[in-house]
Amino acid sequence: MKGIIKNKVAYLVFLLPALLFYLFAVFYPIIDSIRLSFVSWGGIGPQKYVGFDNYIRLFSDSVMWESFFNNLVYVVIVVSMQLLIGLLFAVLLTYMQKNVTIVKTLYYIPCIITTVAVGQMFRSMYATQPMGLFNIVLSALGLGDLVRSWLADVDTVLVAVSLPEGWRFTGMYMVIYYAALISIDTEVSEAAIIDGASKWKTLWKIKLPMIKPVILLTLTMCITGALRGFDIPYLLTNGGPGNASELMSTYMYKQAFSSLQFGYGSAIAVFIIVESIIAVIILRLVGRRGEK
Amino acid sequence: MRDNEVYKKLAILKKVVFAIVIILFLLIQVYPVFWVFMASLKPTVELSASPFSLPSAPTFENFIKVIKEGKIWGYMINSVKVTGGSLILIMALSSMAGYALSKFVSRFNNALYSFFTFGIMIPVQITLIPLFIFYSRMDILNTSFSLILPQVGFALPLSIMMFVSFFTFVPNELIEAATIDGCTPYGIFVKIILPLAKNTFVTIASMYSILIWNDFIFANTFISKDSAKTVAMGLKDYVGAFGNVDWGLTFAAITISILPPMIVYFALNKHVTAGMSAGAVKG
Numbered sequence: 382m383k384g385i386i387k388n389k390v391a392y393l394v395f396l397l398p399a400l401l402f403y404l405f406a407v408f409y410p411i412i413d414s415i416r417l418s419f420v421s422w423g424g425i426g427p428q429k430y431v432g433f434d435n436y437i438r439l440f441s442d443s444v445m446w447e448s449f450f451n452n453l454v455y456v457v458i459v460v461s462m463q464l465l466i467g468l469l470f471a472v473l474l475t476y477m478q479k480n481v482t483i484v485k486t487l488y489y490i491p492c493i494i495t496t497v498a499v500g501q502m503f504r505s506m507y508a509t510q511p512m513g514l515f516n517i518v519l520s521a522l523g524l525g526d527l528v529r530s531w532l533a534d535v536d537t538v539l540v541a542v543s544l545p546e547g548w549r550f551t552g553m554y555m556v557i558y559y560a561a562l563i564s565i566d567t568e569v570s571e572a573a574i575i576d577g578a579s580k581w582k583t584l585w586k587i588k589l590p591m592i593k594p595v596i597l598l599t600l601t602m603c604i605t606g607a608l609r610g611f612d613i614p615y616l617l618t619n620g621g622p623g624n625a626s627e628l629m630s631t632y633m634y635k636q637a638f639s640s641l642q643f644g645y646g647s648a649i650a651v652f653i654i655v656e657s658i659i660a661v662i663i664l665r666l667v668g669r670r671g672e673k
Numbered sequence: 674m675r676d677n678e679v680y681k682k683l684a685i686l687k688k689v690v691f692a693i694v695i696i697l698f699l700l701i702q703v704y705p706v707f708w709v710f711m712a713s714l715k716p717t718v719e720l721s722a723s724p725f726s727l728p729s730a731p732t733f734e735n736f737i738k739v740i741k742e743g744k745i746w747g748y749m750i751n752s753v754k755v756t757g758g759s760l761i762l763i764m765a766l767s768s769m770a771g772y773a774l775s776k777f778v779s780r781f782n783n784a785l786y787s788f789f790t791f792g793i794m795i796p797v798q799i800t801l802i803p804l805f806i807f808y809s810r811m812d813i814l815n816t817s818f819s820l821i822l823p824q825v826g827f828a829l830p831l832s833i834m835m836f837v838s839f840f841t842f843v844p845n846e847l848i849e850a851a852t853i854d855g856c857t858p859y860g861i862f863v864k865i866i867l868p869l870a871k872n873t874f875v876t877i878a879s880m881y882s883i884l885i886w887n888d889f890i891f892a893n894t895f896i897s898k899d900s901a902k903t904v905a906m907g908l909k910d911y912v913g914a915f916g917n918v919d920w921g922l923t924f925a926a927i928t929i930s931i932l933p934p935m936i937v938y939f940a941l942n943k944h945v946t947a948g949m950s951a952g953a954v955k956g
Contacts, residue, residue, distance in 0.1 A: 384777040385845040391858035392777045396785070399770035399829055402762070406800065406826020407792050413803035470698055473691070484695060486942055488702050493938045493945070495887035495905040498927040502705050505920060511720075514708070552702055557950045609796040612889050616909065630798050637802050638894065650799050657796060 411654070417647035424641045435648035445649070448620075448627040455543045455614070455628055456607040462547025463603050464596070467554030472584065474555070475562050485559065488552035496549075500616035503545045507531040532618055535625040542614040542626045546607070554599055561592040597668045604664070605657045629653050706931075713924035720921050735925035745926060747900065748907035754817045755903060756885045759824040760878055763832055766825065767877070768870060771836025772862055776848060786837065792830035793952075797823065801894050808895060815901040820891050828885075831952050832877050839873045840866065872944075879941040880948030883934040904930045 386392075418435055422428040439445055470488070474481055491499070506514040509530045516528040531541040565588055573583045589596075611630035614620065620627035620635065629649060637646025712720055714731040739745055770789070774782050800823050808814045843866065851861050892903045908926055938945050 383845070384775060384779065384782065385848055386777045386852070386858050386861075388777070388858050392773050392779055395769040395773035395777070395858075395862070399766035399789075399833065400785070402766055402822070402825055403789060403792065403829050406804075406822050407795060407829075410800035410803040411795065413806075414799050417802060417806075466698075470695075473695060476691070477695070484699060485946075486939075487699055489946060490706055490935075490938075491702055492949070493883050493887075493934045494706065494931050495908070495934075496889050497905045497908045498709070498931055501908060501923055501927060502709055506705070514705075548701070553946075553949055556946050560950065605794065605796075609798055611798065615893075616889070630796075633798060634801070634894075638805070643802055643806065647802050650802060653796055654799055657794065661794065 414647045414650050417644055418651045420644045422643045424643060428644075431644065435645050438645065439648050439652060444624050444627065445632065447624050448629050448632040451539055451624075451626065452608060452610070452628045454539055455546075455610055456604055458540065458543035459547045459607040459610065460600070460603050462544070463550045463554050464599060466547075466551045468558050468596075470551075470555045471558035471562055472588075474559050481559075485552075485556055488555055490552070491549045492553045494549075496612035497616060499545050499549055500613055503541075503613075504532070504617060507541055533622060535622055538618055538622065538626045542617050545613045545617075546610060549613075550603075554603070557595065557599060558592065561595040562588060565591050594668075597664065601661055601664045604660050608657050608660060609653055629656075709924050709927055712920065713928045715921060717919060717921035735921040736929070739922055739925045739929065744899070745904065745907060745929060748902050748904040749930075751817065751901060752886055752904040755820045755824070755888075756882055758817060758821045759828070759885050760882055762821065762825045763828045763881055764874055764877060767829055767832035768836050768867065768874070769862070770829070770833050771840055772866055774833070775837045775840040776843075776845070776866075777858075786833075789830050789833050792827065793834075795827075797827055797890060800826075801890070805894055815896055815898045817901070819895040820888070820903070823891050824881075824885050824888065828877075828881050832881075835873055835877060835948075835951065836870065839870055843869060875941060876944040876948045879937055879944040880952070882937055883945065886934050 417428075419430060419432060420428040421431045421434070474484065477484070507516075507530065509516060509528065512520075512528075515531060519525065519527050529537065531537045569591075570583050570587055573587055574580070578586070609630055610628050611634070614626050614628050615631050615634065618626045620631045624632075630653065633646050633649035633653065636642045636649060711728060713735050714728045714733070716732060716734055719729065773779075774786050774789075804819070804823060805814070808819050813819055847865060848861055851865055856864065887905055888903070889905050892906045896902055896906065908923065908930055
C-alpha cells in the first residue's frame with residue numbers, strides 16, 4: 382500500500398472514526414471478556430477477582446465437555462454438508478451448458494433468509510403433530526419406523542439441529558467453488574484431455590488440486606463458523622433435551638444471560654476464541670505442509 | 674450401427690440423470706422456502722389437514738391477521754432503522770478508512786490494516802457479555818444504537834479490506850494531478866474517489882443490508898422490549914403469542930419479513946454473492 386498524500390490532519394480525519402468504532406465494538410469487548418473471565422460477578426454488586434477459578438471450573442465441568450464434543454459433531458456435519466455437497470454441485474454445474482445462472486441464483490436462496498425463519502421452517506418439518514415434511518417423506522419411503530419427533534429425541538436432536546445450518550450455506554460454498562473452477566485456465570485441462578486423460582482424471586488430478594487454496598480457505602471459514610454455531614441450535618432446542626444439543630456458544634449464552642454468571646460465561650467465550658485460533662493455525666500448517 | 678445407437682441412448686440417459694440430480698438438489702434448496710410461501714396462503718385448518726398440497730383456495734387471511742394485529746410494522750420499522758443506520762455508518766467509515774490506508778503516506782498503514790482485518794476472525798459472541806454490561810450501565814439496552822454499534826464494528830474489517838483492495842487500483846497519478854490543480858485531500862475523496870468506488874459501495878450495501886436485517890444474536894441479547902424488537906425476533910415472538918404455534922400466521926409473518934432481503938437479492942444478485950463469497954474466502 383503505497384500512498385501519496387502527505388496530510389497528517391486529513392489522514393486522522395479519515396481514519397479515526399472507523400478506528401474508534403472498531404476499537405470500541407470489537408477490540409474493547411475482547412479485552413473486557415478476558416478481564417471478566419477472571420472475576421466472579423452476578424450482574425450486581427462488586428466484581429470479585431477469582432484468579433483462574435473460572436478456567437479450572439471450565440475444565441472440570443462435565444456439561445462443558447459435553448458441549449465441546451457436541452460441537453465437534455456439529456462441525457463435522459456442517460462442514461461436510463457445506464463443503465462436500467457444495468463442491469459436488471459446483472463440479473456438476475461446470476458441465477452444464479445452459480441455465481447455470483438461474484440454478485446458481487436459486488441454490489443460493491437459503492443463505493439470505495434469517496435464521497429465525499430457517500429455524501421455524503425446520504421446526505415444522507421435524508414435527509409429528511402435525512406430521513412434518515421429514516416424517517411424511519419417511520413414511521412415503523416405507524421407513525415409517527423412523528418417524529419420530531426429531532427435536533425431542535436425545536439420539537437425533539444433535540443431527541437435527543446441525544442439518545439446517547449445513548443446508549443454509551451449501552449454496553454459498555457452491556457458488557464460491559464454481560467461480561474458482563471456471564476461472565481455471567481451460568488450456569490446462571484441455572491439454573490433459575488431448576493427452577488422453579479422462580474427464581474424471583482431469584477433475585481429480587488437475588482441477589481440484591488447482592483450486593486447493595480456495596478449498597483450504599473455505600475450510601477455515603467453515604470450521605471456525607461452525608465452532609461458534611449458535612442461532613439454529615439455540616432457536617430449535619436451546620441445547621435440549623437435557624444437554625443433548627448443547628454447543629459451546631449456547632452454553633456460554635445460558636451461563637451468562639440465564640444464570641447471570643458473567644465471569645464464567647466470559648471464560649467460555651475466551652475458550653471459543655482460543656479454540657478458533659488454534660483451528661486456524663492447524664489448518665494453515667496443514668496447508669503449508671501440503672505446498673511442499 | 675447398433676453400437677452407435679446404444680451410445681446415443683447412454684448419452685441421453687446420462688443427461689437425464691444429470692438433470693434429475695440438479696433438479697432434486699434445487700428442490701431441497703428451494704422447496705422449504707416455496708412451501709412457506711404456499712403454506713402462508715392456506716387457512717390454518719387446511720394447513721394441518723393437507724400441509725403439502727397447493728392451497729385449494731389461496732387466501733390472504735393469514736396476512737390480513739398479521740397486518741391487523743399490527744406488531745409487525747413496529748418490528749419492520751425497527752429493522753429499517755437498525756439496518757439503515759448501520760449501512761450509512763459502515764459505508765462512510767470504511768470508505769474513509771480505506772482511503773486513508775491506501776492513499777496517504779504513513780508508516781502505520783500496514784500495521785493498521787492488519788489490525789482491522791484481524792477482526793474477520795473474531796466471533797461475535799465475544800462481544801455479547803461486555804457490551805451487555807456496558808449498555809445496561811449506560812441504560813441504552815433496547816435502543817437501535819445498541820445493535821448498530823456491534824453491526825458496524827464487525828462489518829468494518831471486510832468492508833475496509835474491500836475498499837483498500839479497490840483503491841490500490843486507483844492510480845496515484847490521478848491524485849497527484851488533482852493536488853496540483855489545487856484539490857484538497859477532502860475534495861479528492863468526494864470528487865474523485867467516491868464516484869469511482871460506486872461498485873464497492875453497492876456490493877457492501879447489498880450484502881450487509883441482508884446480513885443485518887437477518888441478525889438474530891445481537892437483537893436477542895440487547896433487545897427485550899416489544900417496542901424495540903426487530904423483525905427477525907418478531908418471528909420467534911409470534912409463536913409464543915398464540916399459545917399453540919399458529920403456523921399459518923407464523924408463515925405469513927416469515928413471508929413478509931423475508932421479502933425485503935429477497936428483493937435486494939434478486940435485484941443485486943451479483944453484488945450479494947460477490948460480497949458474501951469475499952467474506953467467506955478472505956479470512
